[in-house]
Amino acid sequence: MSGKFFGEFKKFIARGNVIDLAVGVIIGAAFTAITNSVVNDIIMPVIGLVTGGMDFAEMRIILKPATETAAEVAIRYGALINAVINFLLVSLVLFFVVKGFNALKEKSRKEEEAKAAAAPAPEPKKSDDVILLEEIRDLLKAGQK
Helix, strand or coil: CHHHHHHHHHHHHHCHHHHHHHHHHHHHHHHHHHHHHHHHHHHHHHHHHHCCCCCHHHCCEEEECCCCCCCCEEECHHHHHHHHHHHHHHHHHHHHHHHHHHHHHHHHHHHHHHHHHHCCCCCCCCCHHHHHHHHHHHHHHHHHC
């Protein structure tokens, strides 16, 4: 049973879609790190400067202040603001990537259509009935001479 299970698992993993998905997840994780850096190190300081030095990551509503024995209890809505900005940036970049890919795909499709239109159309294949009738006609012509 375990041999069959591992055989099926190997077949599943070897499928192209699974490999493509894994590569996409890895690239997405790396891209997320870059986007987080852009948001946290470039965009948020500019927004903080515009808002008077406010750092969104530090924005919170304190429900219970920290004591010597207990940590602070707070709603950290600034982290949510950072996450939303990060999401919007990733979505925007992904939109441009997909838009560019679709433009390239459309250009390739149009080039293929132009090549197909420029090539002469193949002669339609004659049906077996037509071929047989032409042979009969040719034999009759040959017999009359």
